[in-house]
Amino acid sequence: MSQSQPLSLHVPEPTGRPGCKTDFSYLGVNPAGIVPRPPVDVRYQDTADIASSLIRVLDDNDDAVGPWAPELDKETLLHGLRTMMKTRIFDARMVIGQRQKKMSFYMTSLGEEAIGTAHALALKDGDMCFPTYRQQSLLMARQYPMVEMICQLLSNERDPLKGRQLPVMYSSKKDGFFTISGNLATQIPQAVGWAMASAIKGDTKIASGWIGDGATAESDFHTGLTFAHVYRAPVILNVVNNQWAISSFQAIAGGESVTFAARGVGAGIASLRVDGNDFLAVYAASCWAAERARNNLGPTLIEWVTYRAGPHSTSDDPSRYRPADEWTYFPLGDPIGRLRRHLVKKGWWSDAEQEALQAELEAEVLAAQKEAEQYGTLIDGRVPSAASMFEDVYKEMPEHLRRQRQELGV
Amino acid sequence: MRDIEKEPVAAEDAAAEKTTPMTMIQALRSAMDVMMERDSNVVVYGQDVGYFGGVFRVTDGLQAKYGKHRAFDAPISEGGIVGTAVGMAAYGLRPVVEIQFADYFYPATDQIVSEAARLRYRSAGDFTSPLTIRMPCGGGIYGGQTHSQSPEAFFTHVCGLRTVMPSNPYDAKGLLIASIENDDPVIFLEPKRLYNGPFDGHHDRPVVSWSKHDLGKVPEGYYTVPLDKAAIFRPGADLTVLTYGTMVWVSEAAANETGIDAEIIDLRTLWPLDLDTIVESVKKTGRCVVVHEATKTSGFGAELAALVQEHCFYHLEAPIERVAGWDTPYPHAQEWAYFPGPDRVGAAFKRAMEA
Numbered sequence: 196m197s198q199s200q201p202l203s204l205h206v207p208e209p210t211g212r213p214g215c216k217t218d219f220s221y222l223g224v225n226p227a228g229i230v231p232r233p234p235v236d237v238r239y240q241d242t243a244d245i246a247s248s249l250i251r252v253l254d255d256n257d258d259a260v261g262p263w264a265p266e267l268d269k270e271t272l273l274h275g276l277r278t279m280m281k282t283r284i285f286d287a288r289m290v291i292g293q294r295q296k297k298m299s300f301y302m303t304s305l306g307e308e309a310i311g312t313a314h315a316l317a318l319k320d321g322d323m324c325f326p327t328y329r330q331q332s333l334l335m336a337r338q339y340p341m342v343e344m345i346c347q348l349l350s351n352e353r354d355p356l357k358g359r360q361l362p363v364m365y366s367s368k369k370d371g372f373f374t375i376s377g378n379l380a381t382q383i384p385q386a387v388g389w390a391m392a393s394a395i396k397g398d399t400k401i402a403s404g405w406i407g408d409g410a411t412a413e414s415d416f417h418t419g420l421t422f423a424h425v426y427r428a429p430v431i432l433n434v435v436n437n438q439w440a441i442s443s444f445q446a447i448a449g450g451e452s453v454t455f456a457a458r459g460v461g462a463g464i465a466s467l468r469v470d471g472n473d474f475l476a477v478y479a480a481s482c483w484a485a486e487r488a489r490n491n492l493g494p495t496l497i498e499w500v501t502y503r504a505g506p507h508s509t510s511d512d513p514s515r516y517r518p519a520d521e522w523t524y525f526p527l528g529d530p531i532g533r534l535r536r537h538l539v540k541k542g543w544w545s546d547a548e549q550e551a552l553q554a555e556l557e558a559e560v561l562a563a564q565k566e567a568e569q570y571g572t573l574i575d576g577r578v579p580s581a582a583s584m585f586e587d588v589y590k591e592m593p594e595h596l597r598r599q600r601q602e603l604g605v
Numbered sequence: 606m607r608d609i610e611k612e613p614v615a616a617e618d619a620a621a622e623k624t625t626p627m628t629m630i631q632a633l634r635s636a637m638d639v640m641m642e643r644d645s646n647v648v649v650y651g652q653d654v655g656y657f658g659g660v661f662r663v664t665d666g667l668q669a670k671y672g673k674h675r676a677f678d679a680p681i682s683e684g685g686i687v688g689t690a691v692g693m694a695a696y697g698l699r700p701v702v703e704i705q706f707a708d709y710f711y712p713a714t715d716q717i718v719s720e721a722a723r724l725r726y727r728s729a730g731d732f733t734s735p736l737t738i739r740m741p742c743g744g745g746i747y748g749g750q751t752h753s754q755s756p757e758a759f760f761t762h763v764c765g766l767r768t769v770m771p772s773n774p775y776d777a778k779g780l781l782i783a784s785i786e787n788d789d790p791v792i793f794l795e796p797k798r799l800y801n802g803p804f805d806g807h808h809d810r811p812v813v814s815w816s817k818h819d820l821g822k823v824p825e826g827y828y829t830v831p832l833d834k835a836a837i838f839r840p841g842a843d844l845t846v847l848t849y850g851t852m853v854w855v856s857e858a859a860a861n862e863t864g865i866d867a868e869i870i871d872l873r874t875l876w877p878l879d880l881d882t883i884v885e886s887v888k889k890t891g892r893c894v895v896v897h898e899a900t901k902t903s904g905f906g907a908e909l910a911a912l913v914q915e916h917c918f919y920h921l922e923a924p925i926e927r928v929a930g931w932d933t934p935y936p937h938a939q940e941w942a943y944f945p946g947p948d949r950v951g952a953a954f955k956r957a958m959e960a
Contacts, residue, residue, distance in 0.1 A: 325692070357729045366728040373695065374728035378719040384685050385720070388692025388700075395648060395674050395698065402692070415715070418685035425680060587726045588765050590733075590788045593833070593877035 207446030211518050221451075222500060224526045227251035227473075228261025235487045239465045246456035246466040249500060252475040257536040263479040269543045271316065275474050276538065279308035279531050281556050282332045285341065286505075288560050289348060289362075293509045297572040298348045298362045304329045306504030306522060307437055309474045309530035312336045314433070317481035318371065318403060325373040325386035325404040328363050329435065329503075337370045341563035350578050351571035357586075358579035379410035383419030383432065390430035390488070391422070401429040401488040409440020409448045411455055420462035420496070427493035431484040432459070434496065435471065437503035442516040459496025471499030472530040475537075500527065581605045607820065607838050607871075626816040627823040629800045632774035633663050633739075636781035637701060639827050641671050644699060647785060649676045651686055651703030651739075660705060661741060661800060683713035687738060691720050694736040694790075701785055707742035707794060708754045721790040722765035737784045737791045742770070743851050743898050744935055745798035745808065745944060753935040755850070755899035760792040761876040761908065767832055768875040770794040772853040773803070773820035776873055779830030787832060796850040804851055805858035806946035835879040837886070841868035844892035844957050847883060847909050849875060852896045852945070859950035865958060867894075875905055883909075884916045891922035892957045896950055901929035923960030926953040 211217025230250045233241060252264045259265075267275075286303035293301040304311070311332030318324070324333055334344065346353040348362040356366060366374035373389075376382060386404025393400045406416055411434055423430055434455045438445050449455075459466030465487065469480045477499065484495035504522040506513050513519070538544035571577025582605040585596045592600075627635065640647045649664055655678040658665030667676040679686045683704055690700040704710045710717070717738070724734040744753030760768040767789050771777035777795070784791035798804045802813045803820075815821030838853050843866040846856045853871045860867040868886050872878065887893050893913050895906040910925045928945045936943050 323696075355729060355731075356727065359729065360727050364727070366731045368728075368731045374724060374732050376719060376727070378715055381688060381691075381715055381720050384688025384716070385692035385695065388689030389696045390692075391689060392648075392693040392696035392698045395693075396696075414712070415684055415688060418680075418682045418688065421680050421682065422685050422689055587730050589767075589877070590725070594880065595877060 207444065207451045209444035209446065209517065211521055213514060213516070213518055215518065217518055217521050217524060219524065219526050222526060223247070223249065225249050225251070227254035228264070230261070230263070232262035232483070235483060235490065236492055237465055239460060239463050242465045242467065243457070243460045246460050246468050246498070247454050249468055249470055250476050250480055251470040251473050252479060253473045253533050253537055257533070257540045259475050259537065263476060265475055265479040265482065267475070267478065272534065272538055272543065275312055275316070276531070276534050277552065277556070278312045278332060278336045279474070279534070280552065281560070282308045282312065282335045283531065284556050284560050285331070285335070288564055289345070290509060292348070292564065296574050297568070298350070299573055300362045300509055301348065302328050302363045302508045303505040304331055306529065307435065307471065307501045308332050309477050309534070310435060310471045310499045310501060313474050313477035314403065314481040316478055317485045321371065321400045323371045323373060323386075323389050323400065323402050325382035325389070325402065326375060327382070327405045327407055327435070328375055328377075329407070330405055331363065331365075334365060334367065334370060334372055337372070339367055339370050339372070341560065342567050345564055345567035346570055349567060349572045351567070352577050352579060353567070353570040354579060357583050380406055380413035380415035382406070383416050384422060386432070387419050387423045387428045387430050387494075390428040391426050394426070394429055399489065401431070401485060403431040403433060405433045405435065407440060408434060408436040408438070408445045408450060408455060409443060411458070412448045417462075420459065420464060423494035424463040427491070429488035429491070430494045431481070431488060432464070432494060432496045434498045435501060436498050437501045439503045439507070439513070439517065441507045441511060442513075454498055456496060456498035464494050464496050466496040466498070468498045468500065470527050471501035472527040472533060474530060474534040502527065607836060623825050624822040625825055626821050627774045628802070628815045628821070629771070629774045629777045629795070630661060630663050632778040632823045633781055633795065634665060634667070635823065635825070636778040636785070637664065637667060638670070640782055640785045641667065641675060643827065646698045647675070647701060648693065648698055649701045649703075650679045652679055652681055652705045654678060654703050659703060661797065663739070664703065683709055683711075684716055687713040687716040687721065690736045690738070691716055691724065691734055694734045695724065695732045699735050699737075699785055701737045701739060704738060704740040706752050707740040707756050708751045710740060710756065717766070717790075718763050722763050725789075726765060733788060734790045735788045737781070737793055739793045739795060741797040742794045743796040743798055744940060745804060745851065747937065747940060748935075749937040750934040755794070755897065755930070757794055757875055758899060758903060758905045761905050765790065767791045767877065768794070769832065769873065770796065770850045770875060771873060772796070772799065772838070772850055772871050773818070774815055774823050775820045776830050776836070778823055779828050780832065780873060782827065783829040783832050786829070791832075794850070798851050799854070803854045806855040806944065807858065808941055830873065832874045833877060833879055835873055835882040836871045837868065837882070838871040839867065839869040841866040841890070843867060843890060844894060844954060845870060845883070845886040845890045846894050846896060847872065847913075848896040849873065850898065852898055855945065855947050856896050856950055858947040859954055862947055863951040863954050865954045867954060878912070880912060880916065883913065887913055887917040888920045891920050893917070893921070894926040894928065894950070894953050894957050896928045896945065898930050898945060900932050901927060902932050904929050923957045926957050928953045
């Protein structure tokens, strides 16, 4: 036996802190086009290498390369660009609205717009997403009315959720968007259960569950993997690894020296690790996973590698814990810029068209905001009635809630 | 003693009127059988629930009859069982899941409290969670601290849940059917000491079978017992006993042994509560004893006592008495010193009468 040394506790640290430049080599970025695309009925063990690589389609010359490059027409790509830009413009406007105190809180998805936008293209009507609070691009892609989104953010008289939820905790069953919970990870077993129900009923619909890198440490994530594997649930489990959970670097969630996708392989689930800032890669990987689910081949775990370019929320100041300009150096770049350059290279898009679209979308978002504000904001007091607070606790209001409502005098 | 012949049964066919002697286990199984037959959206799962039929045999035969898709085994993960059930319910199914012992529900707390109970509220009715979570509870079986707890107060504290606890086979079946049909999430607590017969707390006496009891005569078909109505288990004039589950039978023994004419109210559904039946009885008797097996402090009895003083204060002739489990973990060898048996309940009756 070797001589015992005093033990020391390992606490992971990010490779960049305020005042020093981040070393992103930990991401293990490989060139576009080199990761193979296995058949959808691949054995889970045979995805182990993919789960530790990075599926990328758009290369440094803005070309789509390799076996994952999807065949997408001009119209679809432009729809993708438009949705991503709309999401980003919407986010920026809503942050201003929060600063003006029209809403209590907001969360942007800056830098992560490709993931929900391209993933939504792989889903069909009737499929159900179980999102986190940073998948507004799913709603944008499904053409959910911006006015309704803003009414929810403003908690006004037209708020479809009657003022009960924090801003961004949207719900829209008809758009396949499950009600968002502030409790992290709970939606993962729920997505699996929804998918199991679809299989129990012999339906054709699939589920898509979402979680961030930080919340994968919750037991619900691991439980969800087990149930998904055990019952071969038709579900896609998406881990959005944006490197940061508020101020905690992804290594604190367990991402040091091992990928989040590798956890799927460990649970017996075919798993992919994908460049989440590459619109084409996101689309291709999502289609692959959806095809597996629809063919009764079971779940797929996908780790989307991206970067949370903005603060966690409007209550957060990331310059306190990471370099303020870190996003500039993130090796996977900006998803909107990358798709735009690809379109330009194909001759399908120009700088002039880009500018025109930017102006058009800004006007569209502004018009939606103006319309929504007509129905009230958090500061003008036109919020859902206090009486409505007692509704929907149960299907029928029980006697004790009637009495309490009476006591409040509403 | 309750006279079930006089109680209205929401009968739909002849099978509901034809009764068969059933244990509480058989009655619960019959409830799930009836509902699985009537509604293809009803699915049943939990640990050991499928092929084996559950450690208490409550789901025995359901997989053979309805197939593996509708009655199946689940991994040992209460959070996963309830979490997937929330997803299934959101899809449109009516899952009936089993937590093997109520003592094991804690890992599922987030899914019960933050999810199932609030889906309707937080989505303003966009999504709902019509699921039933069954769990055997209570002691008296030498189960020690992890097979004996009565955690009902955890659930009654959560807005959006219905919490139910039957005391006999007839109610068990009717309440379980009503729970499965209900569009709100229901916590269905099954006093395991009552599975095979009524138990009055005299653990040293021979076990009594449900077959000798009127409340063990259970209609074969569909019927419901309403989720918003307490039962007057034993009418009386001297004092009102508010209780549920096993303690209904212990309270009856205490009444018989003390000669005190107690009116025993079996709450059946703890929350939302049938307050009217309680208030009417306490105003009549002027005395109230609350009895439960769960630990005393912050137990559901505290809520009952508060409600009684709020609504009946000027009718009370004596302080409200509470009889409950001691504020200790459920012990193993000292089980009968812990269990609030007929002697402790009877002593509380006497104090209430003498005050």
